[in-house]
Amino acid sequence: MQSGIMRVTVWGENEHDRTNEKVKAIYPDGMHSTIAASIRGHLTDRVEVRTATLEQPEHGLTEEVLDNTDVLTWWGHMAHHKVDDAIVARVHKRVLAGMGLVVLHSGHLSKIFIKLMGTSCSLRWRDDDSETVFTVNPGHPIARGVPAAFRIPEQEMYGEYFDIPQPDELVFISSFKGGEVFRSGCCFTRGQGRIFYFSPGHETYPVYHQSEVQRVIANAVEWVYQPEKQSYVTTSCINSPLGWMNS
DSSP: OOOSOEEEEEEEOOSHHHHOHHHHHHOTTOHHHHHHHHHHHHHGGGEEEEEEETTSGGGGOOHHHHHTOSEEEEEOSTTGGGSOHHHHHHHHHHHHTTOEEEEEGGGGGSHHHHHHHTSOOOOEEEEEEEEEEEESOTTSGGGTTOOSEEEEEEEEEEESOOOOOOOSEEEEEEEETTSOEEEEEEEEEETTEEEEEEOOOOTTTTGGGSHHHHHHHHHHHHHHOOTTOOOOOOOOOTTOTTOTTOO
16 A cells, blocks of 8 residues: 555546436436545545536536546446547656556547557447456456455446457456456556556446446556656757757
């Protein structure tokens, strides 16, 4: 566990949450509120958590908010296209500079995740399934306190091929009733920023109320948080006193 107070911003698209009666019944205050509450519950006085949503000015991700965010979590689905490219560029810059990012479920097709991965991030899917999550890297900090395997009774199936770069570390894989498997917990580094993708969390099922899922997300927040990161500046070498590019 790292030291210091982690400043976390939980970003939620908040579209299904406001328009779909089934989703509203499961998450009456929005998925982002449930995720934020679970992070507070697990990390207690080690964390300060705020929420931000798509419909807010600048999607709630102003320069001031991001400058005071150590870890950003991201859930989106039906409105990826509504996220302004300027805000994506702003988040991308902060991740490269060391802000942690936890991308959840259908956030795999968010503009920010695709930009960071450099691939389509597409996958196979179907609804109305159950999922078994297997811990394949039990020594990883994100797996702390997580069972060797746990079942999510109702879930959307995500299956391979998942078009992402090879993860730096794979912490979880999942299986489904149809025999599909999926790399459901993947770690990446981009610039100085750590990124964790975790697939469980379809909006019409109470996945974010499940204790194991909450534990994974809290652990992921701790892992991507880097209080000791060093700032850096990249500059051109054209005018270097060494002169190696001056010819």
